[in-house]
Amino acid sequence: MEPAGHNPSATTADNSAVRSVTGDDAPAGIAGGARRVRVHHLQRAKERGERITMLTAYDATTAAILDAAGVDTLLVGDSIGNTMLGHATTLPVTLDDMVRAGRAVASATRHAWVVVDLPFGSYEAGPEQALASAVRVMKETGASAVKLEGGRRSAAQIRAITDAGIPVVGHLGYTPQSENVLGGPRVQGRGDDSAEELSQDALAVQEAGAVAVVLEMVPREVAARITEFLVIPTIGIGAGPEVDGQVLVWTDMAGMTDWSPRFARRYAELGRALQQAAADFAAEVRDGAFPADEHTFDQ
Numbered sequence: 546m547e548p549a550g551h552n553p554s555a556t557t558a559d560n561s562a563v564r565s566v567t568g569d570d571a572p573a574g575i576a577g578g579a580r581r582v583r584v585h586h587l588q589r590a591k592e593r594g595e596r597i598t599m600l601t602a603y604d605a606t607t608a609a610i611l612d613a614a615g616v617d618t619l620l621v622g623d624s625i626g627n628t629m630l631g632h633a634t635t636l637p638v639t640l641d642d643m644v645r646a647g648r649a650v651a652s653a654t655r656h657a658w659v660v661v662d663l664p665f666g667s668y669e670a671g672p673e674q675a676l677a678s679a680v681r682v683m684k685e686t687g688a689s690a691v692k693l694e695g696g697r698r699s700a701a702q703i704r705a706i707t708d709a710g711i712p713v714v715g716h717l718g719y720t721p722q723s724e725n726v727l728g729g730p731r732v733q734g735r736g737d738d739s740a741e742e743l744s745q746d747a748l749a750v751q752e753a754g755a756v757a758v759v760l761e762m763v764p765r766e767v768a769a770r771i772t773e774f775l776v777i778p779t780i781g782i783g784a785g786p787e788v789d790g791q792v793l794v795w796t797d798m799a800g801m802t803d804w805s806p807r808f809a810r811r812y813a814e815l816g817r818a819l820q821q822a823a824a825d826f827a828a829e830v831r832d833g834a835f836p837a838d839e840h841t842f843d844q
């Protein structure tokens with residue numbers, strides 16, 4: 546008999562098969578022996594020269610798998626708009642979307658530090674709006690931090706959220722919420738003036754109290770320089786190897802779609818594997834091979 550409340554047709558996020566394969570054997574990562582990655586582990590990692598690992602996650606099942614793999618931090622990115630919700634950009638993503646996904650990811654995570662993106666339109670109006678959005682994320686998701694885009698223009702928002710006791714991760718370089726100003730996904734910080742602007746933004750984010758900063762699509766030399774003069778860790782995506790950590794969108798990392806950006810390495814071809822599994826299922830239903838006796842209940 547199934548326990549009360551158990552849905553026997555569903556795979557839950559607390560998937561014991563995933564745990565037994567990878568759970569307690571997963572590499573320690575930046576938390577060392579600690580069960581949970583906490584904010585101070587990021588700073589300590591930078592000081593010790595240990596690289597921080599971050600992947601995006603948008604749902605409980607995937608989060609449990611990535612968490613069991615020993616990834617240090619999971620980012621509930623507003624890339625959920627492109628990867629899961631069928632939008633062309635991140636702009637339509639709402640705070641409700643982020644709260645729902647954040648809750649799912651945080652509920653399935655036992656080890657990783659969970660960060661939730663503040664979506665476009667939830668913080669630009671000023672510190673009060675930013676703080677209200679961040680407080681909602683923290684109250685309703687169980688995440689440990691929020692992330693928002695922008696340097697000097699977002700410094701007051703970062704300060705207000707930080708002063709309220711909520712860790713903030715900044716995001717500089719190519720910032721997808723500003724894609725209409727930036728002209729699409731393009732490397733930022735090329736040339737002396739642009740690199741200087743980026744450096745000033747990085748300092749402003751740190752000065753405002755951010756605990757880390759994502760650098761997206763930035764020339765490696767510029768990212769390396771920023772990493773050297775910042776005290777807080779930098780986490781790169783398309784920013785080369787001389788940063789304090791790396792983040793990828795999990796669907797790019799796992800090869801869920803035919804195309805991945807140049808800066809992403811495909812560690813699997815899960816899209817093709819899933820398509821094959823679905824095709825096998827459909828073929829076996831059609832020819833009667835599924836369900837077999839072992840999938841069938843007798844009276």
Ligand code: KIV
Pocket residue numbers: 601620621622623624625662716759761782792794
């Ligand atoms: O939303 C997202 O996935 C991100 C990463 C690209 C850093 O912000």
